Amino acid sequence: MNKWLSVVGIGEDGLEGLSAIAKLLVDRAKVIVGGDRHLNMLPAGDLREKIVWNSPIESSIQEIISHKGEQVCVLASGDPMCYGIGVTLLRQIDIGEMTIIPAPSAFSLACARLGWSLTEVEMVSLCGRDPAIFNGVIYPGAKLLILSAGNHTPKMVADMLTQKGFGSSQMTVLERMGGVNERTIEGIAGSWTQTDLANLNTIAISCSSEPNTQFFSRFAGLPDSAYHHDGQLTKREVRAITLSALAPLPGQLLWDVGAGCGSIGIEWMRSHSRCVAIAIEHHPTRLQYIADNATALGTPNLKIVAGKAPTALANLPQPDAIFIGGGLTAPEVFTTCWQNLKIGGRLVANAVTVESEQMVFQLQHQFGGELTRIAIQRAESIGKFLGWKAMAGITQWVVVKNPE
The missing domain is CATH 3.40.50.150 (Vaccinia Virus protein VP39)
Incomplete structure (x- = not known):
């Protein structure tokens, strides 16, 4: 089966950080797909056809499929298969038609910065998802990694933690990991006020509850x-x-x-x-x-x-x-x-x-x-x-x- 579609994960270091194979896939593509941030990484004067993600995303996917048979490259953030566009594309395009090259995910990078074991954390994405899913992963001692939907997400998460009796939890916001503008902001959920943040951020939380805080097991038989x-x-x-x-x-x-x-x-x-x-x-x-x-x-x-x-x-x-x-x-x-x-x-x-x-x-x-x-x-x-x-x-x- 002809592999006409490539999905290339990119970090904050941009095209310069790509492997030789990833660079080859980008260079030989006739059509480039991505958000404005990714497309702006291309050299000035790049005249190839561009597809910018639209809402609803289904329209953009259909536009990609209309180019079947041509060499198309989708630029994605980090690992396309970790809450990424690769998962979405595979619902309609067979893996036999695709080449996927991941970069380190935000979760992997955050664990490397914090010294956490990736296998021992709860991972949640709030990008395009109901924030209430966060209520299902909070418990004393939990280590949480959250993909933010924007710079407003850390304050929203801090408020939710406080309302649930977890206001003493340690929060760390990691911005633009792997790039020259990487920054880390630390604080406590109950007193979190920081809103001057990059839209691209990941939240790490060490959950700590107040005395007599009610929380529920995941096992059957809640009160x-x-x-x-x-x-x-x-x-x-x-x-x-x-x-x-x-x-x-x-x-x-x-x-x-x-x-x-x-x-x-x-x-x-x-x-x-x-x-x-x-x-x-x-x-x-x-x-x-x-x-x-x-x-x-x-x-x-x-x-x-x-x-x-x-x-x-x-x-x-x-x-x-x-x-x-x-x-x-x-x-x-x-x-x-x-x-x-x-x-x-x-x-x-x-x-x-x-x-x-x-x-x-x-x-x-x-x-x-x-x-x-x-x-x-x-x-x-x-x-x-x-x-x-x-x-x-x-x-x-x-x-x-x-x-x-």
Whole structure:
């Protein structure tokens, strides 16, 4: 296959810092693609055709594809495969048609400056992404590296840390790493005021929390108090059992049918940064709860579908797992879910009412799987003493869709 497209990573040292192979790819290209900063690195008088990134970026990608068969070179910052344009291009162009030459990423350069191990840090990009994802990576002792969206990002991050009780965290902003204008600014999140910064910067954070700061594990079973809800909440103990039964793997998609306040989908996504979920719910107030909870708990990319199953399930991407927390007795809900579930996928249904329990028994008889009765008791005050109060019992059905 003809390799007509090259993607060349460039550092702050510009074209002079490129390897011999990277320079050859730039020199022989008939079309050069990049942002203004990258294109300004080319020699004065360079008459080759230029493509400048536009918004939406899809229009620029289509323009690149229109030059297929010509030699096209995309200039990128650092490592194009680390939150970079290389990842975006590969969604539409086969790797067999591309040559990718990376430069050191901002993360690698920051670790080299700070003496941090790259394998022991949390890496986040806030370039074109919802800042709420930052809420999902904060915990005491964490070392965070963040690609900024601009010179405003460090102050925004400092404010978020302070609001979460991590105002004592050490922050370091690293500007223009690898160039003659490299600069490092240090400070504490709670007293951060620096705004005179370069747009091209990376933030390093050593997370330190105040006493009694609330933070949440990434394991299933967050406290019920972590969620805004109207009572339609899978309780903590049942939620932990349910997520264990769903068994999320990185990159898998969950349908959370009858999502309530979104707790199952949110904790599915918190289990790994590449897990994705769709929450299907029809109640307007609960839809707002889902959105608020997803933002607060660091999963703003949770997709929310307003509507009732099975109608709302039409045209959704095929799931790897399905949780039915509500609406099991509605006609065609299970049938639609089962038809759409991938072979090898898991379906988990929690039955609370007698009617839904009866349906679960019938379905288990027809499709197999495991039935578990979940009975939880919590200690609560009875006058001066403690007594056990039983929660509503749950019948849980777990079934794997095997080839017919």
